[in-house]
Amino acid sequence: MGRQDGSTRQVSAASVDSSTAPILHVDLDAFFASVELLDRPELAKVPVVVAGKSLRSVVTAANYPARKFGVRSAIPLSQAMRLCPHAIVLEPHFEKYRHYSQQVMAIFDDMTPLVERLGIDEAFLDVAGARGVYGPPAVVAELIRSRVFAETGLHCSVGAASTKFVAKLASGRAKPDGLLVVPAAATLDFLHPLPIGALWGVGAATEESLAKRGFRTVGDIARAPMATVQRAVGDASGRKLHELSNGIDPRPVTTRSVEKSVGHEVTFEVDTTDPETLRRELLRQANAVGVRLRSGGWVGRTVVLKLRYSDFSTITRSRTIAEPTDLGRRIYEEVREIYEGLGTHGAVRLIGVRVEQLAPGGGQAMGLWDDDESWREAEDTMDAVSARFGRGLLTPAALLKAAKPRGDASNAHRIEY
Incomplete structure (x- = not known):
């Protein structure tokens, strides 16, 4: 899917037909860093890293200017400072993150009763039933984006598709601050050029196993017999990957979140x-x-x-x-x-x-x-x-x-x- 620094950003034209893309994935952009920058707007265009002050800390979040230097969450702060020596380090404030998350989730709940929270900064929404009130999914998505910014000062990116898997991929491609709609008929055209690492469940080991058998793109998986994929990664994983690569993802948006x-x-x-x-x-x-x-x-x-x-x-x-x-x-x-x-x-x-x-x-x-x-x-x-x-x-x-x-x-x- 490319680097998570906005360099592969793709957004939809205003004229896109979103009638077959009722599943939204909404993801707040660089959430922790963006919340910290609400109090430090003068730093918005410079590299900012959120982490404890110790060089033995790990990066909690990085804004997009910092990501362009290769800084990302979960790497040691010492490594982040080597990659971007002029980055500004801000300490995390988790109570603020929870506060803004609650505000954003309330906006989602106001738009549709079908909201599946994935964590503090992202959620799936099924907006099929909102058409009569607000309009087609793309209009709902833009309304959500404008409300989130107006009420919190934060930006979010939205992917709209016919399935949860494709909606999540689309929101990642739309970052930062964008909307990408993938109509149902365009699903395979969107999926098949992507690297196999874009598929859910494909980590480094699975990717290596598939690459040894000549699989490079999602389209390679989709066009292969399912049995061939299963021989590479096992029956259950092979079936799942083959279905996802063909745009098959029947999972509905579920409103019940179970804390682990x-x-x-x-x-x-x-x-x-x-x-x-x-x-x-x-x-x-x-x-x-x-x-x-x-x-x-x-x-x-x-x-x-x-x-x-x-x-x-x-x-x-x-x-x-x-x-x-x-x-x-x-x-x-x-x-x-x-x-x-x-x-x-x-x-x-x-x-x-x-x-x-x-x-x-x-x-x-x-x-x-x-x-x-x-x-x-x-x-x-x-x-x-x-x-x-x-x-x-x-x-x-x-x-x-x-x-x-x-x-x-x-x-x-x-x-x-």
């Missing part, structure tokens, strides 16, 4: 072997995860510890508990036991806590007594104080012994969908 996990992690400024430092960080993260669970109305049954050592080797260990929880203290007790059970450690570069197997909270049955009752009361109190006076006024005493470690905030406050 809630987690926090941090990269230390200096690798540490100090067990007290690590335990305090586990406590801090466990409490943060508990807050996120309660605010989202979730409980979880599986607690996960993640450790990355100085040699970049990474381990994860998990434990499933008898009763689902949203309490930071219970999460901490479980993850600490996982940590202690690992025995001796090398120097730790990154540590993280995650809770999985989520379910809606409030429905779990209580026994005759609640072993966590005192902690539940304490955390309910902290939530109430935080709601009124701001988070951080109350905190576990153990966390007062040391300041929060500075490090990579790019993966903190993450909710995965």
Whole structure:
């Protein structure tokens, strides 16, 4: 699909017939960076990177001027600064991202009841039923784009197609700040010249396997017998890729989003072997995860510890508990036991806590007594104080012994969908 810096941008003419393209994929452009630039408009045309200040941080986001130098999310900040030494680094503010995401999603909900949220900054919309109110899909898409900008100051790109897969590809090609409509009859003309890496599910290993058999483009996959593709990548994957390459994607827009996990992690400024430092960080993260669970109305049954050592080797260990929880203290007790059970450690570069197997909270049955009752009361109190006076006024005493470690905030406050 080309570089994600706008160099392959393609948009539709105003006269395009969008009547057969009712599925929209709306994607906010360089979302985190764009939100930060709302407060720093003078930086809009210069390279900007969103990351923690430490050179050991990773890039959370980069604006389009920075992307032209090869800067992209998830690379080390040190690498980003080598690629673009004059880039301006802005620290992330996740509360602001959630605020603007909620505003944008409310606009989507106002246009159609069929909205499938993919995360904080993108969604599928089925606007077939909006024709009688607003007009054809292209008109709805332009109205969404204009409303998002007028109400938030942010830009978004939209792909419109007859299927979700093609709509998502089209929104990527329309970036930044564009609309690309792919009418149903033009689907194969749009798909077939694309490299095979554009197909969902084709990572580096799959792409290499297909390339060895002479497949270079999506059209190559589409024209080959399905059995040939299946011999390369397996029956299920081969069928899926063959169908996608022929424009077949029957998945509807679904309005129910199921949250998979809630987690926090941090990269230390200096690798540490100090067990007290690590335990305090586990406590801090466990409490943060508990807050996120309660605010989202979730409980979880599986607690996960993640450790990355100085040699970049990474381990994860998990434990499933008898009763689902949203309490930071219970999460901490479980993850600490996982940590202690690992025995001796090398120097730790990154540590993280995650809770999985989520379910809606409030429905779990209580026994005759609640072993966590005192902690539940304490955390309910902290939530109430935080709601009124701001988070951080109350905190576990153990966390007062040391300041929060500075490090990579790019993966903190993450909710995965």
